[in-house]
Amino acid sequence: MLFHSADAHGHCMDVDLPAPQAREVLEEEVSRYTNHICDLRSRINSLAPVSVLHSEILCEIFLRAARGVNDYEGRHWRSKYGWISISHVCRHWRSVALSCSVLWSELHLPHASHEFLQELLVRSGTAPLTVTYLKWETSGWGGHAVTAPTSLEQVAMAMILGSYHLERVRSLSLTFGHTGHDEILRLLNGPAPLLESLDITCVSMSDISSDAYDCVHQFIHHPETRRLRRLELYNLTMRWSTIVLPQLTHLNIRSEGRFTLLVDVEELMSSITYMNNLEELVINNALKPKPFDMSTVSNTFALPRLHTLSIQEGCSNCVHLLNRLEVPSLLYLNLGVSHFSGSIRSWLTQYRRRH
Template sequence: MKVTSKRPCSPTFSPASNPDSIISEPPFMSPELHGQLQEVDGQTVRSLLTGRNALAPISLLPPEILARVFHFFALEEQNLGWIRATHVCWFWRQVALDDSSLWATISGNSTNTKLISEMLARASDAPLDINIDFGGASGQEVLLMFPPHLSHTRKLRLYGLSMLHSDIVRDIYSREAPTLEHFELGVSDTSLIIFRDLGGTTLFKGQAPRLRTLFLSQVLIPWSLIPRGQLTQLTIGLFREVSIYDVPSHRNLYQLIDLLVHCPELEMLVLGCCLPPQLAQIPYGQTIHLPRLSRLCLAGSSSRITNLMKMLKLPSSAMLHFHCLSENVHNDRLLLPVVSAQLQGPAPIEFKSLGVTVNCMDRSLEVTASTSIPTSGVRQSEDFESDMDDDDDEFVLSFDGLPELGNWTDLLERVCKILPISNLEFLSIFAPDIVDSVYWVEVFRSCAEVTTMQAVGRGTSSLVRALTTPKLTNMRLDGKGKQKRRDDKDSSTAAQPARSTAAHEDAPIFPKLAFLSLKRLEFAENEHNSGILFDVVERGLRQRRVAYKAPLRVLHIDNCAISAKRAKALQKLVEKFHWDGKEGFLDVFEDAGDPDSDSDETGVVGRIFRRYHVR
């Protein structure tokens, strides 16, 4: 293997280009003697340089220390770039070749057959860390190299496999793995490998005592084969939900329950679309205690998730991520009381950040919540470009395939009602479609601590309008309980909440709002009884500054349909103003999707795998 470098890593000098300049040529010599002297002179020069190399400080390091330096170099370099250090000098190369652990980390793709073979040979019996992506290619020659080395493999990650590799995978499963700690197996999303029988009672013949992390993607095996009692992380996912035809045995449910009961050390549990079909029926009544669990992610039919959650007993601090495939509104709602009971456990939490994504066209809804504000520090940096980091969200609840005709709006209101968001400070709403049926004032009535909000998409227009107190022309109750018409010019009435139900609805939401970001909105929109969106926003900003003495500090407007004249008018009502300068109609095709959504075929389950992948 030949590795070149733009810059020599050697601490020594290169040989002189003209050895004759070092040793003078004697006069009056024959051509034969001249050639012999030149050869001797070259050897002398090389001998002198070799001696000088041996005196360099770095050459005085013991081989163990130099090998340790190579390990640090290997950690910093990518794609085996550290190997160029073995081409500096004979001593360095010998130290690297003698340290088998330097060659034990093998990564890349299945096309590097010679490289992988050579590294396995140089690694000898050192604990292996293998990470190979087959990318849907055959690569059987490479895959066949690994089973014989499983006895001294510490981490094994194989991705992009297909049905062509099933026999070799079966061979891996049937071998002992006494040093294996981490095992990941991923099949391409166009394939599904189902093992109904692997010729034993447990994976790796029951000889994998150190196995702590098991990750299977698009691989279906009986739950009974998974090792008990030792796992700390278990991730199993499919890109479609299994049916009774995929798993004909009714024991499948009881095998899963038995597995979870006997894995009390689990810290992370991810089950994506692999829950047994029997969970949709009357659940098994056993309680499953997982006292160490810190992350739980379940994906599948809402009824299966609900019935499994009824059996689980988790720490109140556990992060909950649910991705539901909607069956009907009734089944979807049944999950909410179970979630509420978990959130209101012995140590109830209070969310400070909330994100809502509503997509009527895709019939999907996602709600994310966190106990901290975004890591980007929106309030400090005034940077609205960064949204919440999904990895840090303590709670995620999403529904795909919701029924049409507004049933999802009622579901959204119910979800927000069960969440502890009275101390909410950051709110992010994304809705690309027109959404007028959500009663935002009622949904966020208790969120008086919100200081930062970002609204993305035309569907958030109704929420932006809700930030403004409606015109005061309706009826209110006087002190004697009689109706009295309010005058638009009665500023004192506008500044005080009335005592009737209708007047209570006039109170503005988010009284402490200081930072507002608006994206992909059309300020000329006039599809609402409150009037043109620009007029409503302008009136709201003036109300907050004059009537309520709580002016908006920062306003961001990006990719919105708004004229320069109107943008300038809004600028006068806030302390700091940012506008990207775009005018005219909003390009509805520009960045029309959720910036955090996935466009691949794997959909929501694909997001689960990427979120919990440990590469």
């Protein structure tokens, strides 16, 4: 076959080759021109105004875009990692995105497949991890329900919460349905020196085994888990009389009100007494009913840094808590008191005047 081609210097020449070889030569020539066009386009892109931005600024823009997508889109699986399209715009943006380890440090299960999860762990380098497990499925009535983790998801969580990666976790949020919580809670058996926030939600109020409770208790009291500042528990009753967490700044305890999940107010107070650094305290439907007795006087204790206090409880527990707490820095007080009586209303009015 005789056809025109160009040598390495771009000079045109006639070539007589068999068809297979001629095809190979032509494909090489197409590849060479394609690469040259890509290079020209990259040079054109380098002249765009956005290209003058430093890599650090671009990385910050990418981080804000990723967080904005996750906050706005909610639970839909495509939303969690939809921001990755940013890295497909051009070679420069992809290079910047891959070099920004923090950008890949948010792990959402089960939205990330096992293979993708491994890639995220590699790309995130040594950056602190934010780990969220939340699995929603559409119910028959068009609502959403939390379902149990599959075996593959449990394997993925085991990979993340293994001793090496657990030491990188800064924020951990676990939301469970009817089953599967024990297997994952048992994984919390190592140090988490970077952990600052722990959120455990049991939507279905399922019973959790005693050894799973023990794992959580030992986990938050581990000598190397000293950075824990925020603790949020929903339908998870702890043995508060044995919990000492003076480093906490935010404590949120909520329950749907099943009696076996409720805690005695005095037991809870015995733990809060040591939380001198608390800035926010939320107690919602989590306390056992207590007979109202205005004559009962207990020792008070101060939470000098507390600026936000929210209590949604029966009137007796509300009054008891407010009687016990000294909160000189309080800025916001939210009370949801049930079963009002005249004497309680009068007491709350006096309390508001004093504070």
